[in-house]
Amino acid sequence: MLHDPNRVFVFDTTLRDGEQVPGCQLSTPEKIEIAKALELLGVDVIEAGFPISSPGDFQSVVELSKAVTNPIICALTRANKGDIDSAAAALKYAKHPRIHTGIGASDMHIKYKFNSTREQILERAVDAVKYAKKFVEDIEFYAEDAGRADNEFLAQMVEAVIAAGATVVNIPDTNGYCLPEQYGAKILYLKENVKNIDQAIISVHCHNDLGLATANTVAGIVNGARQIECTINGIGERAGNTALEEVAMILKTHKALNLHTNINSKHFTEISNMVSRMMRMPVQPNKAIIGKNAFAHSSGIHQDGFLKHRENYEIMNPEDVGLIEAGIILTARSGRHALKHHLERLGYDNEKLNLDDVYQRFLVLADEKKEISDDDLLFLMSDGDESAYKNGYKLSLLHVICGDNESPTANIKLQYNGEEKEATATGNGPVNATVKAITSVIGKNIELKEFTIQAMHGGSDDVSKVNMRVSFEGKSYQGYGFSTDIVKASANAYLDAINKFL
Ligand SMILES: CC(=O)SCCNC(=O)CCNC(=O)[C@H](O)C(C)(C)COP(=O)(O)OP(=O)(O)OC[C@H]1O[C@@H](n2cnc3c(N)ncnc32)[C@H](O)[C@@H]1OP(=O)(O)O
Numbered sequence: 001m002l003h004d005p006n007r008v009f010v011f012d013t014t015l016r017d018g019e020q021v022p023g024c025q026l027s028t029p030e031k032i033e034i035a036k037a038l039e040l041l042g043v044d045v046i047e048a049g050f051p052i053s054s055p056g057d058f059q060s061v062v063e064l065s066k067a068v069t070n071p072i073i074c075a076l077t078r079a080n081k082g083d084i085d086s087a088a089a090a091l092k093y094a095k096h097p098r099i100h101t102g103i104g105a106s107d108m109h110i111k112y113k114f115n116s117t118r119e120q121i122l123e124r125a126v127d128a129v130k131y132a133k134k135f136v137e138d139i140e141f142y143a144e145d146a147g148r149a150d151n152e153f154l155a156q157m158v159e160a161v162i163a164a165g166a167t168v169v170n171i172p173d174t175n176g177y178c179l180p181e182q183y184g185a186k187i188l189y190l191k192e193n194v195k196n197i198d199q200a201i202i203s204v205h206c207h208n209d210l211g212l213a214t215a216n217t218v219a220g221i222v223n224g225a226r227q228i229e230c231t232i233n234g235i236g237e238r239a240g241n242t243a244l245e246e247v248a249m250i251l252k253t254h255k256a257l258n259l260h261t262n263i264n265s266k267h268f269t270e271i272s273n274m275v276s277r278m279m280r281m282p283v284q285p286n287k288a289i290i291g292k293n294a295f296a297h298s299s300g301i302h303q304d305g306f307l308k309h310r311e312n313y314e315i316m317n318p319e320d321v322g323l324i325e326a327g328i329i330l331t332a333r334s335g336r337h338a339l340k341h342h343l344e345r346l347g348y349d350n351e352k353l354n355l356d357d358v359y360q361r362f363l364v365l366a367d368e369k370k371e372i373s374d375d376d377l378l379f380l381m382s383d384g385d386e387s388a389y390k391n392g393y394k395l396s397l398l399h400v401i402c403g404d405n406e407s408p409t410a411n412i413k414l415q416y417n418g419e420e421k422e423a424t425a426t427g428n429g430p431v432n433a434t435v436k437a438i439t440s441v442i443g444k445n446i447e448l449k450e451f452t453i454q455a456m457h458g459g460s461d462d463v464s465k466v467n468m469r470v471s472f473e474g475k476s477y478q479g480y481g482f483s484t485d486i487v488k489a490s491a492n493a494y495l496d497a498i499n500k501f502l
Pocket residue numbers: 017020050052053054077078079080102103104113114144174237
Protein backbone atom coordinates (compact mmCIF):
# COMPACT_ATOMS: atom_id res chain seq x y z
CA MET A 1 0.00 0.00 0.00
CA LEU A 2 2.92 2.40 0.61
CA HIS A 3 4.87 3.44 -2.47
CA ASP A 4 8.06 4.08 -0.53
CA PRO A 5 8.50 1.66 2.39
CA ASN A 6 11.01 3.99 4.07
CA ARG A 7 8.78 7.07 4.06
CA VAL A 8 7.54 8.09 7.52
CA PHE A 9 4.32 10.14 7.56
CA VAL A 10 4.15 13.05 9.99
CA PHE A 11 0.85 13.59 11.79
CA ASP A 12 0.91 16.86 13.69
CA THR A 13 -1.41 17.21 16.69
CA THR A 14 -0.25 20.62 17.97
CA LEU A 15 -3.77 21.98 17.38
CA ARG A 16 -5.50 19.08 19.17
CA ASP A 17 -3.35 17.28 21.79
CA GLY A 18 -1.12 20.39 22.06
CA GLU A 19 -4.10 22.66 22.48
CA GLN A 20 -5.39 20.52 25.38
CA VAL A 21 -2.69 22.16 27.55
CA PRO A 22 -4.15 24.68 30.02
CA GLY A 23 -3.63 28.22 28.75
CA CYS A 24 -2.76 27.13 25.20
CA GLN A 25 -6.22 27.54 23.66
CA LEU A 26 -6.15 29.41 20.37
CA SER A 27 -8.61 31.42 18.31
CA THR A 28 -9.58 30.14 14.86
CA PRO A 29 -7.41 32.74 13.00
CA GLU A 30 -4.43 31.72 15.16
CA LYS A 31 -5.05 28.05 14.38
CA ILE A 32 -5.21 28.84 10.67
CA GLU A 33 -1.89 30.66 10.86
CA ILE A 34 -0.26 27.68 12.55
CA ALA A 35 -1.91 25.23 10.13
CA LYS A 36 -0.51 27.15 7.16
CA ALA A 37 2.95 27.08 8.75
CA LEU A 38 2.57 23.31 9.29
CA GLU A 39 1.63 22.91 5.63
CA LEU A 40 4.77 24.83 4.63
CA LEU A 41 6.81 22.66 7.00
CA GLY A 42 5.64 19.62 5.05
CA VAL A 43 3.51 17.68 7.54
CA ASP A 44 1.27 15.02 6.02
CA VAL A 45 -1.64 15.22 8.47
CA ILE A 46 -2.94 18.07 10.64
CA GLU A 47 -5.16 17.04 13.52
CA ALA A 48 -7.34 20.13 13.59
CA GLY A 49 -9.49 19.50 16.67
CA PHE A 50 -12.19 17.54 18.44
CA PRO A 51 -15.39 18.95 16.83
CA ILE A 52 -17.92 17.65 19.40
CA SER A 53 -16.03 19.29 22.25
CA SER A 54 -17.27 22.85 21.64
CA PRO A 55 -18.87 25.04 18.93
CA GLY A 56 -15.59 26.97 18.72
CA ASP A 57 -13.54 23.82 18.09
CA PHE A 58 -16.11 22.64 15.53
CA GLN A 59 -15.82 25.95 13.65
CA SER A 60 -12.02 25.82 13.75
CA VAL A 61 -12.06 22.43 12.02
CA VAL A 62 -14.44 23.87 9.38
CA GLU A 63 -12.21 26.91 8.74
CA LEU A 64 -8.98 24.92 8.73
CA SER A 65 -10.52 22.51 6.22
CA LYS A 66 -11.15 25.45 3.92
CA ALA A 67 -7.76 27.10 4.48
CA VAL A 68 -5.40 24.15 4.01
CA THR A 69 -4.80 22.41 0.69
CA ASN A 70 -2.22 19.65 0.82
CA PRO A 71 -2.18 17.93 4.20
CA ILE A 72 -4.92 15.58 5.34
CA ILE A 73 -7.23 17.33 7.85
CA CYS A 74 -8.10 15.06 10.71
CA ALA A 75 -10.82 15.39 13.37
CA LEU A 76 -10.89 13.43 16.65
CA THR A 77 -13.89 11.56 18.04
CA ARG A 78 -14.80 9.06 20.71
CA ALA A 79 -16.26 5.75 19.55
CA ASN A 80 -19.84 6.97 19.30
CA LYS A 81 -22.21 8.21 16.59
CA GLY A 82 -22.68 11.75 17.91
CA ASP A 83 -18.94 12.50 17.91
CA ILE A 84 -18.53 10.97 14.45
CA ASP A 85 -21.49 12.91 13.00
CA SER A 86 -19.99 16.10 14.33
CA ALA A 87 -16.51 15.32 12.91
CA ALA A 88 -17.96 14.41 9.51
CA ALA A 89 -19.89 17.69 9.38
CA ALA A 90 -16.85 19.74 10.42
CA LEU A 91 -14.72 18.08 7.73
CA LYS A 92 -17.22 18.87 4.97
CA TYR A 93 -14.83 21.28 3.18
CA ALA A 94 -11.62 19.31 3.70
CA LYS A 95 -9.86 18.32 0.47
CA HIS A 96 -8.43 15.25 2.23
CA PRO A 97 -10.58 14.45 5.30
CA ARG A 98 -9.75 11.87 7.96
CA ILE A 99 -11.82 10.81 10.99
CA HIS A 100 -9.77 9.70 13.98
CA THR A 101 -11.92 7.53 16.22
CA GLY A 102 -11.07 5.08 18.95
CA ILE A 103 -11.54 3.69 22.43
CA GLY A 104 -9.53 2.46 25.41
CA ALA A 105 -7.65 -0.81 24.87
CA SER A 106 -6.01 -1.49 28.25
CA ASP A 107 -7.77 -3.57 30.89
CA MET A 108 -7.36 -0.59 33.20
CA HIS A 109 -9.44 1.64 30.90
CA ILE A 110 -11.91 -1.11 30.01
CA LYS A 111 -12.63 -1.83 33.64
CA TYR A 112 -12.21 1.47 35.42
CA LYS A 113 -13.17 3.97 32.71
CA PHE A 114 -15.88 2.11 30.82
CA ASN A 115 -16.95 -0.45 33.42
CA SER A 116 -17.06 -2.82 30.48
CA THR A 117 -15.53 -6.00 29.03
CA ARG A 118 -13.01 -6.66 26.25
CA GLU A 119 -15.79 -8.13 24.06
CA GLN A 120 -18.07 -5.09 24.40
CA ILE A 121 -15.20 -2.67 23.77
CA LEU A 122 -14.17 -4.61 20.67
CA GLU A 123 -17.70 -4.35 19.36
CA ARG A 124 -17.85 -0.58 20.02
CA ALA A 125 -14.49 -0.14 18.26
CA VAL A 126 -15.63 -2.00 15.14
CA ASP A 127 -19.02 -0.23 15.08
CA ALA A 128 -17.36 3.17 15.30
CA VAL A 129 -15.01 2.46 12.38
CA LYS A 130 -17.87 1.11 10.25
CA TYR A 131 -20.01 4.14 11.07
CA ALA A 132 -17.20 6.65 10.31
CA LYS A 133 -16.53 4.84 7.05
CA LYS A 134 -19.98 5.93 5.84
CA PHE A 135 -18.70 9.53 5.76
CA VAL A 136 -15.06 9.38 4.71
CA GLU A 137 -12.70 6.81 3.26
CA ASP A 138 -9.71 7.60 5.44
CA ILE A 139 -10.30 6.33 9.01
CA GLU A 140 -7.68 6.28 11.72
CA PHE A 141 -8.41 4.18 14.80
CA TYR A 142 -6.71 4.85 18.17
CA ALA A 143 -6.43 2.11 20.78
CA GLU A 144 -6.13 4.38 23.80
CA ASP A 145 -3.61 3.36 26.47
CA ALA A 146 -2.18 0.75 24.10
CA GLY A 147 1.12 1.18 25.93
CA ARG A 148 -0.36 -0.70 28.92
CA ALA A 149 -2.68 -2.96 26.91
CA ASP A 150 -2.26 -6.72 26.65
CA ASN A 151 -0.53 -7.33 23.30
CA GLU A 152 -2.71 -10.27 22.36
CA PHE A 153 -5.94 -8.31 22.90
CA LEU A 154 -4.45 -5.27 21.18
CA ALA A 155 -3.63 -7.40 18.12
CA GLN A 156 -7.19 -8.72 18.10
CA MET A 157 -8.57 -5.18 18.24
CA VAL A 158 -6.23 -3.90 15.52
CA GLU A 159 -7.12 -6.78 13.22
CA ALA A 160 -10.84 -6.20 13.76
CA VAL A 161 -10.75 -2.45 13.06
CA ILE A 162 -8.64 -2.92 9.93
CA ALA A 163 -11.19 -5.46 8.72
CA ALA A 164 -13.90 -2.85 9.45
CA GLY A 165 -12.12 -0.28 7.24
CA ALA A 166 -9.44 1.50 9.29
CA THR A 167 -6.64 2.81 7.07
CA VAL A 168 -4.36 3.82 9.93
CA VAL A 169 -4.05 2.14 13.33
CA ASN A 170 -2.74 4.34 16.11
CA ILE A 171 -1.02 2.61 19.05
CA PRO A 172 -0.80 5.36 21.67
CA ASP A 173 1.37 5.19 24.75
CA THR A 174 -1.24 7.50 26.26
CA ASN A 175 0.39 7.68 29.68
CA GLY A 176 4.04 7.66 28.58
CA TYR A 177 4.59 4.38 30.43
CA CYS A 178 6.60 2.20 28.05
CA LEU A 179 10.33 1.72 27.81
CA PRO A 180 11.65 2.02 24.25
CA GLU A 181 12.34 -1.75 24.07
CA GLN A 182 8.81 -2.54 25.25
CA TYR A 183 7.18 -0.12 22.87
CA GLY A 184 9.28 -1.25 19.91
CA ALA A 185 8.45 -4.88 20.75
CA LYS A 186 4.74 -4.00 20.85
CA ILE A 187 4.85 -2.56 17.33
CA LEU A 188 6.83 -5.56 16.09
CA TYR A 189 4.32 -7.90 17.74
CA LEU A 190 1.50 -6.25 15.81
CA LYS A 191 3.47 -6.42 12.57
CA GLU A 192 4.01 -10.12 13.10
CA ASN A 193 0.66 -11.15 14.54
CA VAL A 194 -2.04 -9.07 12.86
CA LYS A 195 -2.93 -10.90 9.64
CA ASN A 196 -4.20 -7.85 7.72
CA ILE A 197 -1.59 -5.38 9.06
CA ASP A 198 -0.34 -4.69 5.51
CA GLN A 199 -3.70 -3.02 4.76
CA ALA A 200 -3.07 -0.18 7.22
CA ILE A 201 -0.31 2.14 8.37
CA ILE A 202 0.79 1.74 11.99
CA SER A 203 0.95 5.07 13.80
CA VAL A 204 2.83 5.89 17.00
CA HIS A 205 1.53 8.46 19.48
CA CYS A 206 3.80 8.74 22.53
CA HIS A 207 3.59 10.87 25.64
CA ASN A 208 6.53 12.16 27.59
CA ASP A 209 5.67 11.35 31.23
CA LEU A 210 9.02 9.61 31.72
CA GLY A 211 10.89 11.70 29.17
CA LEU A 212 10.78 8.80 26.70
CA ALA A 213 8.36 10.06 24.07
CA THR A 214 10.95 10.62 21.35
CA ALA A 215 12.87 7.40 22.15
CA ASN A 216 9.63 5.41 22.05
CA THR A 217 8.58 7.00 18.77
CA VAL A 218 11.91 6.10 17.19
CA ALA A 219 11.63 2.55 18.57
CA GLY A 220 8.17 2.38 16.99
CA ILE A 221 9.28 3.38 13.50
CA VAL A 222 12.40 1.24 13.64
CA ASN A 223 10.06 -1.69 14.27
CA GLY A 224 7.68 -0.95 11.43
CA ALA A 225 5.39 1.98 12.24
CA ARG A 226 5.21 4.50 9.40
CA GLN A 227 3.31 7.41 10.91
CA ILE A 228 4.48 9.51 13.86
CA GLU A 229 2.12 11.68 15.91
CA CYS A 230 3.81 14.67 17.38
CA THR A 231 3.63 18.37 18.21
CA ILE A 232 5.78 21.42 17.71
CA ASN A 233 7.93 22.03 20.83
CA GLY A 234 6.59 18.73 22.24
CA ILE A 235 3.57 20.42 23.81
CA GLY A 236 0.61 18.27 24.81
CA GLU A 237 -1.35 16.74 27.66
CA ARG A 238 0.65 16.61 30.95
CA ALA A 239 4.39 16.26 30.14
CA GLY A 240 3.59 16.59 26.44
CA ASN A 241 3.82 14.63 23.23
CA THR A 242 6.75 13.62 21.06
CA ALA A 243 8.41 16.74 19.62
CA LEU A 244 8.12 16.75 15.84
CA GLU A 245 11.44 18.55 15.41
CA GLU A 246 13.29 15.94 17.46
CA VAL A 247 12.18 12.92 15.43
CA ALA A 248 12.69 14.69 12.11
CA MET A 249 16.26 15.64 13.06
CA ILE A 250 16.99 12.14 14.38
CA LEU A 251 16.04 10.71 10.99
CA LYS A 252 18.07 13.37 9.19
CA THR A 253 21.12 12.85 11.41
CA HIS A 254 21.04 9.03 11.51
CA LYS A 255 20.99 8.30 7.80
CA ALA A 256 21.73 4.63 8.49
CA LEU A 257 18.15 4.23 9.73
CA ASN A 258 17.17 4.79 6.10
CA LEU A 259 13.89 6.47 7.05
CA HIS A 260 12.76 9.86 5.83
CA THR A 261 9.95 12.40 6.10
CA ASN A 262 8.68 15.25 3.93
CA ILE A 263 9.64 17.82 6.57
CA ASN A 264 11.66 20.91 5.62
CA SER A 265 13.57 21.34 8.86
CA LYS A 266 14.72 24.86 7.93
CA HIS A 267 11.32 26.11 9.18
CA PHE A 268 11.74 24.68 12.70
CA THR A 269 13.00 27.80 14.46
CA GLU A 270 10.30 29.98 12.94
CA ILE A 271 7.38 27.64 13.63
CA SER A 272 8.63 26.87 17.13
CA ASN A 273 8.69 30.60 17.94
CA MET A 274 5.23 31.03 16.43
CA VAL A 275 3.69 28.22 18.49
CA SER A 276 5.45 29.32 21.67
CA ARG A 277 4.28 32.92 21.23
CA MET A 278 0.68 32.13 20.31
CA MET A 279 0.24 29.46 22.97
CA ARG A 280 2.10 31.47 25.59
CA MET A 281 4.30 28.43 26.31
CA PRO A 282 7.99 29.41 26.59
CA VAL A 283 10.47 26.83 25.32
CA GLN A 284 13.04 25.68 27.87
CA PRO A 285 16.51 26.93 26.80
CA ASN A 286 18.02 23.43 26.80
CA LYS A 287 15.19 21.93 24.69
CA ALA A 288 16.70 19.78 21.91
CA ILE A 289 16.75 21.29 18.41
CA ILE A 290 14.89 24.55 19.05
CA GLY A 291 15.88 25.64 22.59
CA LYS A 292 17.83 28.92 22.85
CA ASN A 293 20.95 26.99 23.91
CA ALA A 294 20.58 24.01 21.55
CA PHE A 295 23.37 25.32 19.32
CA ALA A 296 25.06 27.66 21.80
CA HIS A 297 28.60 26.95 22.95
CA SER A 298 29.52 28.65 26.18
CA SER A 299 32.62 27.07 27.67
CA GLY A 300 36.11 27.88 26.48
CA ILE A 301 37.22 24.32 25.59
CA HIS A 302 34.08 23.70 23.53
CA GLN A 303 34.30 27.12 21.87
CA ASP A 304 37.92 26.56 20.91
CA GLY A 305 37.12 23.09 19.48
CA PHE A 306 34.06 24.39 17.67
CA LEU A 307 35.96 27.29 16.09
CA LYS A 308 38.70 24.92 14.88
CA HIS A 309 36.23 22.48 13.33
CA ARG A 310 32.48 22.95 13.77
CA GLU A 311 31.74 19.22 13.88
CA ASN A 312 33.93 18.83 17.00
CA TYR A 313 30.90 20.00 18.96
CA GLU A 314 27.95 19.97 16.55
CA ILE A 315 26.22 16.87 15.22
CA MET A 316 23.72 18.97 13.27
CA ASN A 317 24.10 22.11 11.23
CA PRO A 318 22.19 24.99 12.88
CA GLU A 319 21.22 26.23 9.40
CA ASP A 320 19.28 22.99 8.93
CA VAL A 321 16.88 24.07 11.68
CA GLY A 322 16.67 27.66 10.48
CA LEU A 323 19.29 29.27 12.71
CA ILE A 324 21.35 31.89 10.88
CA GLU A 325 24.35 32.11 13.15
CA ALA A 326 26.23 29.68 15.32
CA GLY A 327 26.09 30.57 18.99
CA ILE A 328 29.36 31.27 20.70
CA ILE A 329 28.13 32.71 23.99
CA LEU A 330 30.63 34.77 25.93
CA THR A 331 30.70 34.03 29.66
CA ALA A 332 33.35 33.90 32.36
CA ARG A 333 33.95 30.28 31.19
CA SER A 334 35.02 31.45 27.71
CA GLY A 335 38.61 31.51 26.54
CA ARG A 336 40.68 33.73 24.26
CA HIS A 337 39.65 31.92 21.04
CA ALA A 338 35.99 32.73 21.61
CA LEU A 339 36.75 36.34 22.56
CA LYS A 340 38.91 36.75 19.46
CA HIS A 341 36.13 35.29 17.29
CA HIS A 342 33.63 37.90 18.50
CA LEU A 343 36.09 40.79 18.27
CA GLU A 344 36.82 39.85 14.65
CA ARG A 345 33.11 39.60 13.95
CA LEU A 346 32.69 43.15 15.31
CA GLY A 347 35.40 44.45 13.00
CA TYR A 348 38.47 44.49 15.31
CA ASP A 349 41.84 43.48 13.92
CA ASN A 350 43.22 41.12 16.54
CA GLU A 351 46.76 41.79 15.31
CA LYS A 352 46.43 45.32 16.66
CA LEU A 353 44.95 44.39 20.03
CA ASN A 354 46.45 43.58 23.39
CA LEU A 355 44.39 40.39 23.48
CA ASP A 356 45.73 39.31 26.88
CA ASP A 357 44.90 42.69 28.34
CA VAL A 358 41.43 42.72 26.77
CA TYR A 359 40.86 39.14 28.00
CA GLN A 360 41.75 40.05 31.60
CA ARG A 361 39.30 42.98 31.53
CA PHE A 362 36.73 40.77 29.82
CA LEU A 363 36.98 38.24 32.69
CA VAL A 364 36.38 40.94 35.30
CA LEU A 365 33.24 42.08 33.45
CA ALA A 366 32.10 38.49 32.76
CA ASP A 367 32.35 37.62 36.46
CA GLU A 368 30.00 40.51 37.17
CA LYS A 369 27.56 39.74 34.35
CA LYS A 370 26.23 36.30 33.44
CA GLU A 371 26.53 36.80 29.69
CA ILE A 372 28.56 39.28 27.65
CA SER A 373 26.62 40.85 24.79
CA ASP A 374 27.98 42.67 21.74
CA ASP A 375 27.24 45.97 23.44
CA ASP A 376 29.18 44.86 26.54
CA LEU A 377 32.10 43.91 24.36
CA LEU A 378 32.04 47.20 22.48
CA PHE A 379 31.83 49.01 25.79
CA LEU A 380 34.85 47.09 27.02
CA MET A 381 36.80 47.86 23.84
CA SER A 382 36.11 51.56 23.92
CA ASP A 383 36.80 52.03 27.62
CA GLY A 384 38.73 55.32 27.54
CA ASP A 385 40.88 54.51 30.57
CA GLU A 386 42.30 51.27 29.18
CA SER A 387 43.51 51.22 25.58
CA ALA A 388 42.58 48.01 23.86
CA TYR A 389 45.01 48.80 21.06
CA LYS A 390 48.71 48.07 21.21
CA ASN A 391 49.61 51.30 19.42
CA GLY A 392 46.26 53.05 19.13
CA TYR A 393 45.27 56.64 19.73
CA LYS A 394 43.84 57.33 23.13
CA LEU A 395 41.94 60.38 24.30
CA SER A 396 43.73 61.91 27.30
CA LEU A 397 41.89 65.24 27.47
CA LEU A 398 38.60 66.57 26.20
CA HIS A 399 37.48 70.09 26.97
CA VAL A 400 34.45 71.49 25.18
CA ILE A 401 32.83 74.90 25.29
CA CYS A 402 29.33 75.27 23.88
CA GLY A 403 25.98 76.91 24.57
CA ASP A 404 24.04 80.00 23.57
CA ASN A 405 26.20 82.83 22.21
CA GLU A 406 29.28 80.54 22.16
CA SER A 407 31.06 79.17 19.13
CA PRO A 408 31.37 75.44 19.93
CA THR A 409 35.04 74.75 20.56
CA ALA A 410 36.86 71.53 21.43
CA ASN A 411 40.31 71.23 22.91
CA ILE A 412 41.64 67.66 22.86
CA LYS A 413 44.81 65.76 23.70
CA LEU A 414 45.59 62.38 22.14
CA GLN A 415 48.25 59.93 23.25
CA TYR A 416 49.96 57.84 20.64
CA ASN A 417 53.05 55.64 21.11
CA GLY A 418 53.92 57.46 24.34
CA GLU A 419 53.63 60.87 22.70
CA GLU A 420 50.93 63.44 23.41
CA LYS A 421 49.48 65.72 20.73
CA GLU A 422 47.01 68.56 21.24
CA ALA A 423 44.56 70.39 18.96
CA THR A 424 41.72 72.88 19.17
CA ALA A 425 38.94 73.30 16.63
CA THR A 426 35.56 74.98 16.27
CA GLY A 427 32.46 73.53 14.65
CA ASN A 428 28.72 73.90 14.33
CA GLY A 429 28.28 71.83 17.51
CA PRO A 430 30.45 70.19 20.20
CA VAL A 431 30.71 66.82 18.38
CA ASN A 432 31.64 68.48 15.09
CA ALA A 433 34.31 70.54 16.85
CA THR A 434 35.71 67.42 18.59
CA VAL A 435 35.81 65.37 15.37
CA LYS A 436 37.60 68.21 13.60
CA ALA A 437 40.16 68.53 16.42
CA ILE A 438 40.87 64.78 16.35
CA THR A 439 41.17 64.78 12.54
CA SER A 440 43.67 67.60 12.66
CA VAL A 441 45.89 65.57 15.02
CA ILE A 442 45.64 62.40 12.90
CA GLY A 443 46.39 64.40 9.73
CA LYS A 444 44.63 62.04 7.31
CA ASN A 445 41.75 62.42 4.91
CA ILE A 446 39.01 60.74 6.95
CA GLU A 447 35.31 61.12 6.11
CA LEU A 448 32.58 60.58 8.68
CA LYS A 449 29.77 58.71 6.85
CA GLU A 450 27.38 57.68 9.62
CA PHE A 451 26.80 58.84 13.16
CA THR A 452 24.13 57.57 15.56
CA ILE A 453 23.65 58.15 19.28
CA GLN A 454 21.52 55.83 21.36
CA ALA A 455 20.74 55.72 25.08
CA MET A 456 21.50 52.20 26.36
CA HIS A 457 18.49 51.95 28.67
CA GLY A 458 16.75 55.35 28.95
CA GLY A 459 16.91 58.29 31.38
CA SER A 460 19.05 61.43 31.32
CA ASP A 461 21.75 59.76 33.46
CA ASP A 462 22.08 56.90 30.98
CA VAL A 463 25.19 55.67 29.15
CA SER A 464 25.10 56.71 25.49
CA LYS A 465 26.26 54.37 22.75
CA VAL A 466 27.68 56.09 19.70
CA ASN A 467 28.16 54.30 16.41
CA MET A 468 30.26 55.92 13.70
CA ARG A 469 31.20 54.74 10.23
CA VAL A 470 34.19 56.44 8.67
CA SER A 471 35.68 56.10 5.22
CA PHE A 472 39.43 56.05 4.63
CA GLU A 473 41.10 55.32 1.29
CA GLY A 474 37.88 53.86 -0.11
CA LYS A 475 37.20 51.47 2.79
CA SER A 476 34.64 51.70 5.61
CA TYR A 477 35.42 51.24 9.29
CA GLN A 478 32.95 51.03 12.14
CA GLY A 479 33.66 52.49 15.57
CA TYR A 480 31.79 52.47 18.88
CA GLY A 481 32.04 54.63 21.94
CA PHE A 482 30.28 54.62 25.28
CA SER A 483 30.04 57.27 27.95
CA THR A 484 27.54 59.15 30.09
CA ASP A 485 28.94 62.19 28.21
CA ILE A 486 27.74 62.11 24.60
CA VAL A 487 30.67 64.17 23.30
CA LYS A 488 33.19 61.85 24.95
CA ALA A 489 31.28 58.81 23.60
CA SER A 490 31.48 60.38 20.13
CA ALA A 491 35.22 61.05 20.45
CA ASN A 492 35.80 57.43 21.55
CA ALA A 493 33.70 56.08 18.66
CA TYR A 494 35.66 58.16 16.17
CA LEU A 495 38.99 57.00 17.60
CA ASP A 496 37.77 53.39 17.72
CA ALA A 497 37.10 53.50 13.97
CA ILE A 498 40.42 55.26 13.27
CA ASN A 499 42.42 52.77 15.37
CA LYS A 500 41.04 49.99 13.18
CA PHE A 501 42.91 51.22 10.11
CA LEU A 502 45.91 53.01 11.55
C1 LIG B 1 -6.30 10.50 25.23
C2 LIG B 1 -6.91 11.76 24.75
O1 LIG B 1 -6.25 12.71 24.65
S1 LIG B 1 -8.53 11.71 24.33
C3 LIG B 1 -8.95 13.37 23.95
C4 LIG B 1 -9.04 14.16 25.16
N1 LIG B 1 -9.58 15.45 24.84
C5 LIG B 1 -10.67 15.90 25.43
O2 LIG B 1 -11.28 15.26 26.28
C6 LIG B 1 -11.09 17.31 25.08
C7 LIG B 1 -12.49 17.35 24.59
N2 LIG B 1 -13.43 16.78 25.54
C8 LIG B 1 -14.61 17.38 25.79
O3 LIG B 1 -14.91 18.46 25.34
C9 LIG B 1 -15.59 16.62 26.62
O4 LIG B 1 -14.91 15.74 27.48
C10 LIG B 1 -16.57 15.81 25.72
C11 LIG B 1 -17.44 16.80 24.94
C12 LIG B 1 -15.83 14.93 24.72
C13 LIG B 1 -17.46 14.91 26.54
O5 LIG B 1 -18.03 15.67 27.55
P1 LIG B 1 -19.13 14.97 28.54
O6 LIG B 1 -20.18 14.38 27.71
O7 LIG B 1 -19.52 16.01 29.51
O8 LIG B 1 -18.35 13.75 29.22
P2 LIG B 1 -17.07 13.72 30.16
O9 LIG B 1 -15.96 14.38 29.46
O10 LIG B 1 -17.37 14.22 31.51
O11 LIG B 1 -16.82 12.14 30.24
C14 LIG B 1 -16.34 11.44 29.15
C15 LIG B 1 -17.34 10.39 28.70
O12 LIG B 1 -16.88 9.85 27.46
C16 LIG B 1 -16.64 8.45 27.60
N3 LIG B 1 -15.51 8.13 26.76
C17 LIG B 1 -14.21 8.46 26.97
N4 LIG B 1 -13.48 8.05 25.96
C18 LIG B 1 -14.31 7.45 25.10
C19 LIG B 1 -14.13 6.84 23.86
N5 LIG B 1 -12.93 6.81 23.26
N6 LIG B 1 -15.19 6.31 23.22
C20 LIG B 1 -16.42 6.35 23.77
N7 LIG B 1 -16.64 6.94 24.95
C21 LIG B 1 -15.60 7.48 25.60
C22 LIG B 1 -16.37 8.27 29.07
O13 LIG B 1 -16.52 6.94 29.44
C23 LIG B 1 -17.42 9.21 29.65
O14 LIG B 1 -18.65 8.59 29.46
P3 LIG B 1 -19.73 8.36 30.68
O15 LIG B 1 -20.36 9.70 30.88
O16 LIG B 1 -20.66 7.38 30.09
O17 LIG B 1 -18.99 7.87 31.84
